[in-house]
Amino acid sequence: MNRLENIRFVLSNTSHAGNIGGSARAMKVMGLTKLHLINPTDHPSSEATARASGADDVLYHAGIHDDLDQAIAPCTLVMGTSARNRGMDIEVIELQQAAKMMVAAASSEQVALLFGQERFGLTNEEMQRCHYLVRMPANPEYASLNLAAAVQVAAYELRMNWLAVAQQVAEERSEEVPFATAAKMQGFYEHLFQVMHEVDFMQAENQASLAEKLRMMFNRLRIEKHEMDILRGFLSAVNKNIKK
Amino acid sequence: MNRLENIRFVLSNTSHAGNIGGSARAMKVMGLTKLHLINPTDHPSSEATARASGADDVLYHAGIHDDLDQAIAPCTLVMGTSARNRGMDIEVIELQQAAKMMVAAASSEQVALLFGQERFGLTNEEMQRCHYLVRMPANPEYASLNLAAAVQVAAYELRMNWLAVAQQVAEERSEEVPFATAAKMQGFYEHLFQVMHEVDFMQAENQASLAEKLRMMFNRLRIEKHEMDILRGFLSAVNKNIKK
Missing domain, CATH: 3.40.1280.10 (SPOUT methyltransferase, trefoil knot domain)
Structure with missing residues (x-):
């Protein structure tokens, strides 16, 4: 390719x-x-x-x-x-x-x-x-x-x-790090923000600035796929365990 | 000239x-x-x-x-x-x-x-x-x-x-980003793992490997202080809202 x-x-x-x-x-x-x-x-x-x-x-x-x-x-x-x-x-x-x-x-x-x-x-x-x-x-x-x-x-x-x-005669092997795609990131953010709303950490007033800060942080990170699975798993576990 | x-x-x-x-x-x-x-x-x-x-x-x-x-x-x-x-x-x-x-x-x-x-x-x-x-x-x-x-x-x-x-390329001064200290990171991990236990996402069996993966991920990120505050705030909100 x-x-x-x-x-x-x-x-x-x-x-x-x-x-x-x-x-x-x-x-x-x-x-x-x-x-x-x-x-x-x-x-x-x-x-x-x-x-x-x-x-x-x-x-x-x-x-x-x-x-x-x-x-x-x-x-x-x-x-x-x-x-x-x-x-x-x-x-x-x-x-x-x-x-x-x-x-x-x-x-x-x-x-x-x-x-x-x-x-x-x-x-x-x-x-x-x-x-x-x-x-x-x-x-x-x-x-x-x-x-x-x-x-x-x-x-x-x-x-x-x-x-x-x-x-380069000998091309460095790519390390095959499978990073999360933008679509996966978008899904993650939606999940995260939803949980944050449910626990009243994110409200209408702080939503925009909080979302921006979180996006900036996670974009800097470039999350790998398996890490994304962990984070989503954690959010789902929180989902299941919150009151109401 | x-x-x-x-x-x-x-x-x-x-x-x-x-x-x-x-x-x-x-x-x-x-x-x-x-x-x-x-x-x-x-x-x-x-x-x-x-x-x-x-x-x-x-x-x-x-x-x-x-x-x-x-x-x-x-x-x-x-x-x-x-x-x-x-x-x-x-x-x-x-x-x-x-x-x-x-x-x-x-x-x-x-x-x-x-x-x-x-x-x-x-x-x-x-x-x-x-x-x-x-x-x-x-x-x-x-x-x-x-x-x-x-x-x-x-x-x-x-x-x-x-x-x-x-x-003439003015070298960018490092912007003195106030990163979280190792002690703060440790406090954050303890808080995170405690919440993960409470929502049954972290158990005795997976604790070690999960902790390792999470540490690797967040270390790569080099969290800034204000971001740390956001994450801790979120964890506290989850704390307050979980069942039991």
Whole structure:
């Protein structure tokens, strides 16, 4: 399996069709083909097809989603492009480091790189799904990287890292750590929050901030599958034993 | 003198105005400002200005030339983007190596990176002005790198090398994250195991292996103090609400 096939680019709420087409071309030229779109404003469109040029197959096979959780469901590593974490407890790393990590993980796992809406970037909700935020390099006096250009730079850096790994004569065996997927994480959070409500630890007032803190903590951890089973088992046991 | 100011991008016979604007933006976002155009088909144009976005100053100050020799006159190192040397005795190097050489030379010399016409690339005449040809990385099955995208990738690689040389990457100070002490962790584990016993999730038989797995998981996490407070609060709430 080609590692690059395990890396998906997820474009959220893209407003310009040209950027979608440009992104498809930018990806394919670097050997990346998995494009996922969340609520694109204008798709499919002739403009995107024109900009995609010979990469219209990437466009044609793009996954279209209503919400982020669906778009990243099978992924165990989710990164979001953003220069700032807006005070949230998410580590911000440089693109080069991020690409290295993504290529390493992609030997056996599904990986997502998330791009926010052109003007506003990632929402707080979107950031809360990310294990890391990725800072794209830019001139501090003019950091206005166009979306398709950001996709191009990220795709290039991924290809460079992929080539470096591929060149190693003896490839390090991946450790086959089976991390929990985003879908499993989502199920876990729902269970956890439900139990927290039942024991009156989580209330309407503190729900949002508590949920954010818990997501930040567990995303940092990158829970393995068997650990997830333990946590779910514990929550179920609590479920069975609470009063009322 | 900023080394990046000694590196000029020279676009020859560009036919699409959008590519000129896109290139200006792609350059500026990486801190490059010296754009030179040889016989652009359509310049100046509103389309280029629109695509340049906030980089219209790069566009406005671009040098316009009738021929290549004029465009590269002050340069001591000239590189051309092309995957093949068409049998000419010009060394072809990879972009990463080229960027390193250009940044090194730019400490005291003027350097040019040349981009050919969109469809046909560099002419033989143009190649003959080059000290090196630069191979842009690309998927061998689809190597159709758009001109502005090629400019973006080259500008990015130059910026990365410039940052490395100048060592201007401000090292992130460790943020003095107040992690939980070992004693606090021990208290947390005791509390957690006690609750797990009470809900019959932990029993004498599985206690040792479960404790080990949980310790491994939470140690990997390095819990912060405020997160510890949340977890302890949750456990206390469960305590209060269990039957018996």
